[in-house]
Amino acid sequence: MNDFELYKLLLDNVRNISxxxxxxxxxxxxxxxxxxxxxxxxxxNQLFVRIGWIGxxxxxxxxxxxxxxxxxxxxKGIEVRSNIIIPQHIQAITFFISTIFIVLYGTxxxxxxxxxxxxxxxxxxxxxxxxxxxxx
Numbered sequence: 001m002n003d004f005e006l007y008k009l010l011l012d013n014v015r016n017i018s019x020x021x022x023x024x025x026x027x028x029x030x031x032x033x034x035x036x037x038x039x040x041x042x043x044x045n046q047l048f049v050r051i052g053w054i055g056x057x058x059x060x061x062x063x064x065x066x067x068x069x070x071x072x073x074x075x076k077g078i079e080v081r082s083n084i085i086i087p088q089h090i091q092a093i094t095f096f097i098s099t100i101f102i103v104l105y106g107t108x109x110x111x112x113x114x115x116x117x118x119x120x121x122x123x124x125x126x127x128x129x130x131x132x133x134x135x136x
Contacts, residue, residue, distance in 0.1 A: 022063040025056040048105035055098030062091035
């Protein structure tokens with residue numbers, strides 16, 4: 001394998017990794033945004049998810065920058081330098097930090113549900129009210 005083939009393989013790997021981060025970030029954003037209304041959370045919990053969303057958007061932007069840098073580098077025929085390495089590393093770092101914030105959000109929601117379970121009396125009362133309304 002000569003230097004050119006190795007160089008091309010390196011750029012293809014960086015491109016694939018960057019595209020995977022973009023795909024994962026977009027998917028996690030879409031799923032978490034669509035489910036946020038279905039989950040009962042506090043403002044403190046929502047801070048984690050919003051920081052995660054911003055981080056995923058930043059990761060996507062740096063991924064696009066990485067892809068453009070790869071294209072420019074291939075066209076100019078120069079070797080891989082900071083024009084590819086820096087945005088690709090920032091993309092990876094923001095993706096992992098965002099994932100940590102989304103996981104923190106999820107664990108806080110789970111802990112809040114464990115601390116505040118539905119009481120049997122409230123559940124029965126709710127069912128009794130529903131039965132009364134259906135009888136009328």
